[in-house]
Amino acid sequence: LIGQIVAEASIEGTEQYSREVYEEYTERRKTLIDGVNRISGCYTPIPMGAFYTVAKLPVDDAEKFCAWCLSDFRYKDEKTEKQKPSGTKKIPVTGETIMMAPAAGFYKNPELGRNQVRLAYVLCKDDLRRAIMILEKALEAYNNR
Numbered sequence: 001l002i003g004q005i006v007a008e009a010s011i012e013g014t015e016q017y018s019r020e021v022y023e024e025y026t027e028r029r030k031t032l033i034d035g036v037n038r039i040s041g042c043y044t045p046i047p048m049g050a051f052y053t054v055a056k057l058p059v060d061d062a063e064k065f066c067a068w069c070l071s072d073f074r075y076k077d078e079k080t081e082k083q084k085p086s087g088t089k090k091i092p093v094t095g096e097t098i099m100m101a102p103a104a105g106f107y108k109n110p111e112l113g114r115n116q117v118r119l120a121y122v123l124c125k126d127d128l129r130r131a132i133m134i135l136e137k138a139l140e141a142y143n144n145r
Contacts, residue, residue, distance in 0.1 A: 002051075025051060028121040028128060035132035036119070039139065044119070052120040054103050054113070058139060062117050063102040065142055073097050075137045079130070098134045 029046070033053060036044045041058030059065040074095025103113035121128060 025121070028123070028125055029053075031125045031128045032119060032121040032132070035129060036135070039132070039136045041139075051122055052118050054106070054116050054118050056116050059115050059142060062100075062113070062115050063104060065138075066100050066102050066117060068142060069097050069138050070099060073138050073141060075134050096130075096134055098131050098138060100135075 029051075033044055033046055036042050036053075036055050042055055044053045044055035047053045057065065074097055076095045080094075080096055100117040100119055103116035103118050104110035105113070106118065107113045123131065
């Protein structure tokens with residue numbers, strides 16, 4: 001579906017619009033890749049042609065880590081209360097976490113992705129920077145349990 005939407009927009013859109021979208025996603029990719037690679041024990045290559053990357057994390061089992069982030073981990077600081085949740089309901093934000101896709105399911109041999117996650121760079125750069133910081137806090141908490 002995304003490919004169809006982009007294809008349609010490229011037919012009807014202007015070259016300037018296409019250039020702006022390309023530059024924005026290039027900057028988002030750089031923000032995510034540089035941020036993840038600054039976290040101790042993490043590595044992700046630069047993807048060519050996708051809006052996501054697969055990152056190696058310093059965890060024993062990425063699937064367990066991803067589930068733990070959603071069920072048990074919440075980060076809170078002075079900015080947390082100012083975050084605006086998506087959707088129409090005004091739900092107070094009591095803590096933040098990060099959602100990732102374990103990468104093992106993307107491999108024929110799941111062991112190859114055992115400590116990898118798929119991260120998309122579809123958020124604005126400020127939100128990506130915040131997500132990277134929360135990922136770093138989650139990794140610290142998870143590995144110090």
